[in-house]
Amino acid sequence: MKHIPKDIIQRCLKQAAKFLAYSYSAFIICYFILKLIFWDGLWIIALITTFIPLILFPIFLLPIIGLSIIKKIWFAIISAIACILLISWLHVKYFSPAPIKITDSQPRIKILSHNISWHKTQSPTLFKLIDQQKPDIIFLQEMVQAPTQRAFPGLKADYPYQIGTHSVGIFSKYPIVSSEILHLAGHRETQQRAIIKFNEQEVAIYNMQATGPWLKLSKKWRFFKVPVYKYDKRSPEIQDLVQRVERETLPVIVAGDFNMTDETQDYNRVQKVMQDAFRKSGWGFGFTWPHGWELKLLVKRSNWRLNYPVFRIDYIWYSKHWGAKSSSVLEATESDHLPVGAELILLKETRL
Template structure:
């Protein structure tokens, strides 16, 4: 068998296998969605695993040479291009007029959110990035004592209102240019992890803010038979926290902003549930996939003694959400601070009530 025939057979096997698996995934997603853990796991990689569809017509035409497959692959390619363009590269055009904007917040309220990933973000870097962006409210997760002791005092002049004083090691903080009238620590779904809720007064307008970090899903061993244990994708703890958060949000009457590390992709069912009560700023005014994690991961856990880094993140798990009192004017993912999460900023304008 010559080399060309071998490559042709390998290409056919790959193309048919890939196409079949995508079809199976779409059918199972339609039936089960996150009720089947394997579909939930694969969904985290959408749309990345769909991108090969963009070049599928090429091997279909040059190698497989079946008319029906050429037509189907071309249609799939066009559908994917349309979906990507509509969902990720067509931010909504927002027009503002004095009739629709609240006089209390005629200027956009700039929100900054970052999971510092503990010691990976140096205190000096955090201070520099915040001063550079000049946000009005800062949401921080996974901060250290060094951030509290070294970074926050340097930001006190610009952000005199800080919630970190009483955290007692909980390692989350909200920094605000505006007075924080009330603050509390939350334990969503009764878990030990701590989130934050605060009431901030902007001129005469009170707003509610939530600083969120949910429990991260992971691959864990599960015994499905007395003699068989397999790795499965566990995310039930995160789901319980998201459901608790949604119930709390339904009771809020003031304008709400929710930001942080949600440890979920936008293909998850938890994202869908949260989207029923809040709006995702990135989906309104961001351009591109908005991926935020894991930025700068060293790959030595896969390749011993490797110095390679994953410089481009693979997932979007950090979000800035808002209630229908607001409209998003812009959203942007910022360069790395050293954390494996990229910072996220959004500018929100308060609608006239």
């Protein structure tokens, strides 16, 4: 085998680094322009947005490449400015919580929400989580019939007020005045709405399970198919939820699996009518999914698991009547979703 000179290898690596740096920079610029114009109107922009902020992290490498490899001062300066803007954005959005200051007299309520991923989460693990957190209201999604039957009696002593179906359930320490099953936008996915009595105040609560997006092969030419990002079922459900919350006259709490990240247009729609508990009082990215995914499909004969979630799709929201004291992503169960918790303070009472 003929030996390749070292200087040729170095030149090739430098050219590759230049190509990647310029290509990535052009990609980011085009993405932001198209997002400004279309937002989630283009499926490719919606798909890329799902991976923000992860997709922005390579920006931190550009000034180094600009100085050491490309050796263009203008490129290094622009890249450095981009890094400063990215750090500022990350700090403001993810690392600057503003929990509300409270007094002992203000009524507070602890919320736990968890997608237990159908049959994966075992009852002892769930009971341990509940015992550690001691929430006042529990929102569960993706329950199956057998675990539901086991869980309901086991929680009866501490949570005497319970409503549930084969897929979603609410467990409450406070009386449930009324409840109803929802199918937002007329879709198959099941949600719940209930009214509880908290501190002599009626409160509307929603247990949310939105339809998840997926990649689907779509035929674009006669013999050629391309993957297309489909999220057209989730958006009508989110819009239906927003319209319902806008009509509410009671304090509102909404928790559950929204199957959307905090950079999507659907997130922005919800944020116009409610506050995100984690964004207000949590710290960090708050990623909740996917946890514990086996990578055997990607790497044969591997026992690797993805134990570091890269998306935040589980939320606790609240209306203007509340403030968030704290919010966090909690200890993992067997589910591929991490549970989330929040402590909310009732600021404004609405007596009817």
